[in-house]
Amino acid sequence: xxxxxxxxxxxxxxxxxxxxxxxxxxxxxxxxxxxxxxxxxxxxxxxxxxxxxxxxxxxxxxxxxxxxxxxxxxxxxxxxxxxxxxxxxxxxxxxxxxxxxxxxxxxxxxxxxxxxxxxxxxxxxxxxxxxxxxxxxxxx
Amino acid sequence: xxxxxxxxxxxxxxxxxxxxxxxxxxxxxxxxxxxxxxxxxxxxxxxxxxxxxxxxxxxxxxxxxxxxxxxxxxxxxxxxxxxxxxxxxxxxxxxxxxxxxxxxxxxxxxxxxxxxxxxxxxxxxxxxxxxxxxxxxxxxxxxxxxxxxxxxxxxxxxxxxxxxxxxxxxxxxxxxxxxxxxxxxx
Numbered sequence: 001x002x003x004x005x006x007x008x009x010x011x012x013x014x015x016x017x018x019x020x021x022x023x024x025x026x027x028x029x030x031x032x033x034x035x036x037x038x039x040x041x042x043x044x045x046x047x048x049x050x051x052x053x054x055x056x057x058x059x060x061x062x063x064x065x066x067x068x069x070x071x072x073x074x075x076x077x078x079x080x081x082x083x084x085x086x087x088x089x090x091x092x093x094x095x096x097x098x099x100x101x102x103x104x105x106x107x108x109x110x111x112x113x114x115x116x117x118x119x120x121x122x123x124x125x126x127x128x129x130x131x132x133x134x135x136x137x138x139x140x
Numbered sequence: 141x142x143x144x145x146x147x148x149x150x151x152x153x154x155x156x157x158x159x160x161x162x163x164x165x166x167x168x169x170x171x172x173x174x175x176x177x178x179x180x181x182x183x184x185x186x187x188x189x190x191x192x193x194x195x196x197x198x199x200x201x202x203x204x205x206x207x208x209x210x211x212x213x214x215x216x217x218x219x220x221x222x223x224x225x226x227x228x229x230x231x232x233x234x235x236x237x238x239x240x241x242x243x244x245x246x247x248x249x250x251x252x253x254x255x256x257x258x259x260x261x262x263x264x265x266x267x268x269x270x271x272x273x274x275x276x277x278x279x280x281x282x283x284x285x286x287x288x289x290x291x292x293x294x295x296x297x298x299x300x301x302x303x304x305x306x307x308x309x310x311x312x313x314x315x316x317x318x319x320x321x322x323x324x325x326x
Contacts, residue, residue, distance in 0.1 A: 020142035023319075034326040038319065041145035041311070042201065043221055065322055098325060123223060123254060123311075124318045128326060 001058075005029050005113075005132040010052025013037075014080065014112070017045045028127050033063055033098065036128040039117065046116045048080060049130060054137040057105040060113070061131040063098045067091050068125075069118040072103065074110040083114050093121045098128055109137060141195040143188075146223035146311045148200045148304075149250075151243045154178065154207035156230040157263040160294045162204045165304055169297045179206045182218045189301075189308040198308035202226075212246075219250045224307040225258035227287065229278075232270040237262075237278065244285060257310035258287045259303040266293040 005011050007029045016025035018040040025047050027035035039045040054076065062070070069090055073083040086108065091099050113132065117125055150158050160173050166187045185202040203222075205215045225247050229236040240260060248256065260282040262273060275291065282289035288306055292299040 018145075022142070036322065036326060038322065040142055040315070041198075041223060042147050065325060096325070119221065122318060124315060124322075126322045 001133055001135060003031075003131050004051045004053070004055045004057070004134050004136075005049050005130045006031050012050045014048050014050045016047040023126075028130050031129070033128045036065075036126040038126045039120070039124050041123060043120060044116055044118045045125070046114060047127070048112055048114045049132070050080070050112050051110070051132070054109055054111050055132065055134040056107050056137050057110055057113075057132055057134040058107055059131075059133040060103045060105060061100065061129075061133075062115070063100050063128045063130075064091070064126060065098055065128070066093070066121040066125040067099060067117055067127070068093070068121050070101075071116040071118060073114040073116065074108060075112040075114070076109045078111060080112055083112075086113075107134075142315070144196070144198045144311060144315055146198050146200050146307070147221065148202045148224045148226055148307060149219055149222045149247050150202050150204045150226045150228065151247060152207055152228035153230070153233070153236040153239045153243075156207065156228045156233070156236050157294050158207065158228045159183070159204050161228060161261065161263060161292065161300055162202055164294050164297065164300045165202075169300060172295060172297065178208070179204060180208075180211055181206055181214055187304075189304055191308060191312055196312060198311055200304065200308070216246065216250070219247065221252070221254075222247060222250055222256055224311055225256050225287075226261060226303055226307065227258065228261045228263055229273070230264050231262045231273045231278075231291070232264055232267050234272045237273045240281075244287075255314060257307055257314070258285075259306055260285075260287045260289050261303050262289070262291045263294055265291050265298070266296050
């Protein structure tokens with residue numbers, strides 16, 4: 001079992017719809033929760049994580065703040081085409097602490113995951129860490 | 141450096157000059173539309189404002205909304221999750237000033253409890269002879285509603301940027317406050 005969504009294991013954020021240069025999207029995959037990416041206004045917002053390999057995904061964990069409605073899509077080809085919806089979830093609002101949500105993906109295969117934040121509990125939301133537990137599949 | 145995006149609802153009665161204000165702002169004061177074209181739904185106008193003393197900017201998505209009641213249903217469908225509000229009336233029309241309370245209430249119904257900085261703009265100050273709404277009563281009402289008050293003459297290209305600069309600063313301040321809250325959590 002590995003965390004496929006770490007920059008140290010070759011993951012990349014290949015798209016993000018907001019950018020504050022002090023809080024870049026790479027902060028989502030640096031393995032830390034004290035660094036974050038922040039949306040800079042309006043919804044929806046999204047980001048796409050590309051893995052270094054095809055991954056058989058068992059569990060996705062996202063740590064965030066003020067996210068209200070999230071959709072996750074996956075893509076299993078080497079390029080970012082043909083995304084399909086995996087799930088959609090309403091988050092509970094938290095005060096004074098981060099939201100932490102787990103999703104079991106049951107071994108679905110993906111090269112990319114797309115996270116679409118459809119709405120927030122505030123004008124601005126932050127994503128601190130995404131963890132993707134799974135195993136490497138050898139062939140893309 | 142950060143580029144914020146803000147959804148700005150631009151509302152008020154028909155013919156007060158919302159679209160003219162918006163087009164003048166978009167064109168940096170070079171384009172005054174002399175002929176009236178009624179807006180029949182929502183026209184989205186995109187325009188960035190640079191903030192002073194920083195490299196930050198706010199990109200407005202201005203939802204220039206029809207003022208006629210018959211378009212209200214379709215207009216309000218597009219008002220979800222607004223960031224800021226710009227209310228406009230015509231200083232020669234008492235009725236358009238009175239309507240602002242109604243427009244404000246409609247816009248606030250879409251905020252889902254979030255802050256929405258707002259400005260009130262009294263337009264057509266060049267028509268001083270026909271003026272019926274005085275500065276003081278407009279300012280007083282605006283303050284009572286938590287709005288900042290400005291007067292413009294779109295025709296004379298006067299003051300058209302200030303309301304949007306004010307909204308940009310207010311939205312940027314909210315961003316900085318929220319950022320501090322998040323940094324304290326992490």
